[in-house]
Amino acid sequence: MDSIIFDLDGTLWNSIGTVAIAWNEVIKKSNYVEREVTERAFEQTMGLPFQEIAQKLFPELDEQKQKQILAECCEVENTYLEKHGGNLYPQVEETLKELSKKYKLYIVSNCQAGYIEAFYNYHKLDAHFIDFENPGRTGLSKGENIKLIMKRNKLKSPVYVGDTQGDFQAAQYAGIPFVYASYGFGEVEAPDYTIGTFQELKELF
Template sequence: MQKPDSLIFDMDGTLWDAVDTYANSWNLTFKKMDIKRIIGRDDLMQLMGMEGKKLTKILMPDYDDDRAQGIYMDVNEMRRQILPTSGGTMYCGVTEGIKQLATKYKLFILSNCAVGIIPLFITWAGINNDITDSMAYGENNMPKHHNMRLLIDKHHLETPVYIGDTNGDAEQTRMAGIPFIFVSYGFGKTDDYELTFDDFESLTKYYMSL
């Protein structure tokens, strides 16, 4: 594997854990709409990283697509409202590691989230000056492999890698034709990777040594 010129990071399960805030955004929206439903952390854990259209079918099977998507849009608006104060838990070493890595690489964040969530995360983490660009599923409703190629083409990246925490991340990265780096502390499992790290400090140390 060649030395990368850029690192593209997944967000949820890779850089932070905001599942409790995400669950709360569902429950506040349901309460507002008088829907008798409670979403727990465990309900969302198995769905993290999933594209919005697939996620709504699983969480709201009794609603037609238009109604489910409408509710999901309201959930995302609620999420944008509460994230600046509720935030999430940064994984150990991420903020410091990102700042170090940014001195050596172009850094990107690419996530299957709604528009506006990544900038809120970047502000929460205090890494506004360290991230070159980001891309969210909500910008075009396209899968990760498509959006990886958009970032690669836009920034003329030659040897990027994608860093994520699920088998879905691995599959999408393969489809984009770039190496996949797995962080084992996140939400998922996979055996399909070029490199794996058990913590962010190890990842930072490795890439800073290249």
């Protein structure tokens, strides 16, 4: 193993509280969404592609309106996250520091452009990572973005760490082992490895 590629939401941090505030600020100003989005509703969309998130959160809107409100919310969300951050899981910074001494670290997340940068800017963790990717920049699926990171950085034997079935399927698509972060948002059947806390990665690798 030469590298570790991480999911972000449900793996490195939980940003739902901050994201909910940002989205509901946008919703209050809109004239076509009549209800706020709850944190529970956000939890049920973790790891999904943008279009599926819009369909789940705003099923009453047509596709054009879904795309419009999603774009507006994501733009404000990045600003909020850069100012207020999210909740890092316990021992994330310390564990990343240790892992980066042995392995090359990366992030691939199903998020908009600017989201990972907001994570970096608030929590000052960018020094531990070499590269990152997301569909907001590439328009690709998570599995395709994992393969892109592998190709771009000439990785020979990475693993992917995530918390949802979609993450597992993305790792399978990329042909690499999957580490299930069971403390996150999703459930995964038959992962290659399972961790109950982030710091267990130090024992696993």
